[in-house]
Amino acid sequence: MDTPSTPSNFLRAIIEEDLKNGKNDGRVYTRFPPEPNGFLHIGHAKSICLNFGLARDYGGRCHLRFDDTNPGKEDPVYVNSIKEDVQWLGFDWGEHLYHASDYFERLYAFAVELITKGKAYVCSLSAEDMRLYRGTLTEAGTNSPYRDRSVEENLDLFARMRAREFPEGTHILRAKIDMASPNMNMRDPALYRILHQEHQNTGNAWCIYPMYDFAHGLSDSLEHITHSICTLEFADHKPLYDWILDQLDVPSRPRQYEFNRLNINYTVTSKRKLKTLVENDVVGGWNDPRMPTISGLRRRGFPPAALRDFCERIGVSRSDSCVDMGVLENCVRENLDAAAPRAMAVLRPVKLIIENYPEDKEEFFELANHPKNPEMGSRKVGFSREIFIEAEDFMENPPGKYFRLSPGREVRLRGAYLVTCQDVLKKSDGTIKAVICTYDPESRGGDAPDGRKVKGTLHWVSARHCAQAEVRLYDRLFTVESPGKEADFLTQINASSLEVLTDCKVEKSLTQASPEARFQFERQGFFCADRHDHEPDRPVFNRTVTLRDSWAKVTK
Template identity: 60%
Template sequence: MSHDAPRSNFIRDLVEEDVATGRFGRPVTTRFPPEPNGYPHLGHVKSIVLNFGLARDFGGRCNLRFDDTNPVTEDMKYVEAMKADVRWLGYAPDAELYASDYFERLFEIAEGLVRDGKAYVDSQNEEQIREGRGTVTSAGTDSPYRGRSPEENLDLLRRMRAGEFPDGAHVLRAKIDMAHPNMVMRDPLLLRIRHAPHYRRGSEWCVYPLYDFAHGLSDAIEGITRSLCTLEFKDGRDIYEWLVREAGFERPPTQIEFARLELEYTVLSKRKLLRLVNEGHVSGWDDPRMPTIAGIRRRGVTPEALRNFAEAIGVARKPARTELATYEHYVRDDLNMRVPRRMAVLKPLKVVLTNYPEGQVEELEAPSYPHDVPLEGSRPVPFSRELWIERDDFMEEPPKKFFRLAPGREVRLRYAYFITCQEVVKDADGTVVELRCTYDPATRGGDAPDGRKVQGTIHWVSAARALDAEVRLYERLFSVLDPEDVPEGEDFTKHLNPDSLVVVRGAKVEPSLRDDPPGSRYQFERTGYFVSDAEDSRPDAPVFNRTVGLRDSWAKVKGS
């Protein structure tokens, strides 16, 4: 189910060259550096697999480092969620680190830049700084405070650290070039005042590093070799390299960018995912419709499937949207080879076998896995006079190519008998409420000794022993191909799919499922892959989440 060898890509080629030449003079060292301001999602899986995989394959190290430099948005619950998700994916970090532990070191580096005339305290407000940067076609203008002496800057910086000034009164900026073609290099901000308690450091600090300042220097402090980032950080590579060089690190890390994951019908912006949670569009970060690892796990996807998917889509320099069908293929391919088969009826229609003895229940034997799966096992399936079948498996006036049950037609009950529909019972509204059928006792096990064949096989559950269940049918959360790319001013939540969750109550499942622990995965035959919900299921009231559906040949015929 997993790939024997990692796929080659341009990053792996560079790391191979680093090892061969001894470029960094230390083992391959990577990091997964999330900001703890939300739950990790499918896009993070690609980064996790890449960073941990390179460290594993080249005998190196991979750190889990939390880039926690914004006290307003970060929370320990997000830290714990990320730690749990990395472990669930099958990786053990070589170290658990925090950018907030480097605040003292980063401040010392800031002081060094000020003393060397490489940074200054700017007292302009945010709008003035933004206007002074210029545009992509015109140079910026120097801040009126750019000429402050190192001594004055150092005094102001230390007073900022001591808490003498309110938020926004001053910022520390690098002194580089206000006409630089890369606007990121036009005296970027390094430190800002923010009187807010930090979830780990409390009220020790009131000046906090900006991401561009903390990120590269944290990498350098940890001895990272290659800093792997997605393409939106490409413009930040210049400041990354400037800072690690000016701070005096020998053989500092270098940044490499790769295309982030873009998946059809999915948003992977943490800001947008947070909106979905806060505004109640979903039940939480672990809603099975969410592309978060927590939601994906609750939906029944395995870590192996996610790793296989991430390795299969590969690492590229150019952006490309991945088809949702590709993701679902890897989920389905993984589950097909590992989960047992069971029968479940989602929209029950009663069948009464008029020639079957009343009160009798017999135990039939059914394989737990199909012949093409290298796993063994079987389970007893109770059979009785009254059964449940899928309402969609019966049509009173069937069209061509419909081979399921119809008046006068014989079909096979999976693992059981041939039955023939003799009578259709309707209520006052004309709705079919019951089918009266006969069974052929000579066809036990699903084959006829006289060699006659039937074209249709349907699944069923004994009405006498069925377990009532709630089934949650999940579909794509959005109805448009790229919900990240909506016209300016348009709310992306307007494109939520109203049918992303359909709750089916009163479904009927095999009684064998009663004894299975929450979180058990199955293929419900002819229906799809499902998992018992670990939070909401109870022994006598199970809840099943659909992980991914099966291909339905009749649905294709119907739509043609």
């Protein structure tokens, strides 16, 4: 078995020490255990990469387990989306797909065992009274008046709870631990509650459901998980995790380890806040490319390899921190710069007429698909008398150090010819109708035959050989680094996070691009064909990232 030569984080160090000491019979079993009550986000991507990556690197296995103990909030739609996201990220659970609900009968038996050992009891306090009896962070709780019920009475009530004799809220099964514990999670926590709700996996087979804290550790044990890895917010739950396992005759004894969750500036990863964004129509759904959901990042064009690289770079530790969004964007740029073929697209077109180029003539230039990777081949790009250039690439009265097109100035059309601006045609409202140029027929390929220097190089598309496309320019959703920290996060939305351009001109070959195909539009940034809306007769492209970080300019 190959293992990393040097532990890069404390979790690797723990695993390597366990392997060295022969712990767990040399097994490394991890799990990714999402609750299917929403869509996964970038924070989950870190956990996916960590759990599956550790299992891969140490010759073990990682389970995908749905901790589906809350039927009112869970849905098969979420189950399917989670499986799709994990696979898209490049990981495979093989035959090890599980649900906590697969173990409901065994979990019920464990609860009965706790009752029999005098470690759990049925409490009949109302929810409001339970809160009062629980105490506060500075005051101890008070024992429930039902805490001393006999084992026989508790077993009878628990069986009748399962038999649907009671309405919701009348009884709850609680662990008997310590109502004076400084850890609120240890003050006789709930283990089972009555819910007359249909479950996404078990249907109507059950009307009592285990609490997450009860089911989670026991599910780990039933699956023989060796390293139960979770984020730091579960650190206060660890004593309960251990207590439950220590009271019962379990098949294996997993250990819980906590790491820092992923926090990124200029975004939110709270499920509640993400749901608010969707329900308030701030975004176009859970897979909106501005969302930090995995499905949103995928739709925006982020490659899975870039997300894996990002998760590797930020590492894991035991202390919380906030990662700059630029780190993620740079991972995406690096991946796409090497892998994305080049193409030309004019987002805000202005027509350029080459008056000395024959009207009936057309040519095709062979352009490389990637400047550094000849193996990616080349493509033929049509050229004609009328072409489109970017509106910002022409100025009638340019400032100093402006090297693009202006009256009397010569520029290079990428891979084609040198052209010189001769005149400007304007509409009645004063806006530009067309730029009139002449070309140098001896400069085919874009180089001057006499060696003269031309500083400006423009991208272009031929009016005769292009297609019209919709291009969506996405930017960060929030204007502040920590949304919601000092004000309502809904008041900090970036009004310029989406701009839709409907009259873009692109190389005609791009209409045949497959959904999710990624490109670098020269001088514009990295783009992808929208995975849902892109069609040959209606091409739609999303900007993934700019060629460089331009956020500082946006926020000024």
